[in-house]
Amino acid sequence: MPQVDFALDTYECIVLYPGPSGRALPAETVQRLQAEHTEHMRALQRRGIVLVAGSIDGPGREPDPPIGFGLARTGSVDDVRSVMEADPAVQAGLYAVDVMTFLCPAGSVEFPLARTQS
Secondary structure (H helix, E strand, C coil): CCCCCCCEEEEEEEEEEECCCHHHCCHHHHHHHHHHHHHHHHHHHHCCCEEEEEECCCCCCCCCCCCEEEEECCCCHHHHHHHHHCCHHHHCCCEEEEEEEEEEECCCCCCHHHHHHC
């Protein structure tokens, strides 16, 4: 934890990357897995685990630029990693996931949609 003279909020940062099997999967399998991934993420949002998630567009770093990003606030990187690893698209290797701690000044980020979906 960094030493600062102000309060910090802690989130779990979810980063999706292209997975090891992505390029080898048939197009119809990719479509199905993307739909299942979207439903998995929406279910996590409805349950209040994921606050916000979406795609990243634009030039990225090679060889594996991030393709998705999200924030959760459960207090446990391991718990978020576990639910993300249960994503059908991650299990099939279409995506790979990393979860880490994100710190920011307290109160600097709001999630109005998370409040209305709860």
